[in-house]
Amino acid sequence: MNPDATDRQLMKLLQQNAQLTIKEMAARVNLSVTPVHDRIRKLEKEGYIERYVCLLNRRKLGKNLLVYCNITLDKQRKESFEEFNEAVGQMPEVLECCVVSGSFDYLLKIVVDDVEAYNQFYQQNLSVLKSVLHISSFFVMSQVKSTTELPLE
Template sequence: MNPDATDRTILRLLQSNSQLTIKEIASRINLSITPVHDRIRKLEREGFIDRYVALLNRRKLGKSLIVFCNVTLDKQRKESFEEFNETVARLPEVLECSVVSGNFDYLLKVVADDVEGYNTFYQQNLSVLKSVLHISSFFVMSEVKSTTELPI
């Protein structure tokens, strides 16, 4: 089922501020509370709303460095991918990890306190994996745009 225009408006509002009450959403879209509540529950059941989270200020938490890593595995074997996937899934510094096409196998988004912290992460977690052949690291100088909101 595709969300209708009202559902999409609800999704946009919740993406912008997941702490909006059902009453506040109902007021903004000119519906009563019960249909808004029912629509939100349906969007949750059908998987359009995956979860509710608080987005933290990484700089306030001392995580001032973002690094993108291109990772190439030594062999294109199932075991190599599984080992890498399982290891990376356990690393809290890795915010995102995607298998990509092209000249390398993975693109990682890593957060660290600083360059020294990233170097420690790199040496203790990535470079020690047997399946890793090559890692290229790209340090973010400034963020032009960073959002979690999907276009709806």
């Protein structure tokens, strides 16, 4: 199935507010409740909709420092990547971890309370990994744009 314009409209509405009722979405896309319900279930079944989440305000929770971190591994070996992947998967401070091309191996998005908390995280979690050769950290001064909405046009 390739999502049509109505499916994309429904996905856009859900990205903006997953708490909308089926009735509210039906009114916005000019369909009755049953076809909207069926379309959403089909989008879920086919994997277009992976899950529903709640986005929290990190600052209200004291997570005031956002850090991007470049990681270079010591060797380009399968074991090094596996070890690093496993370790990072256990770190709740790491919001995103991507293997990238270029002059380093990983790009991490990390959230912590403050610089002191990051220093502790850095020393106790990242720098102790055997496979890590180099770490370069970038502190976010301000966010110009932050969204979870994928473009659907």
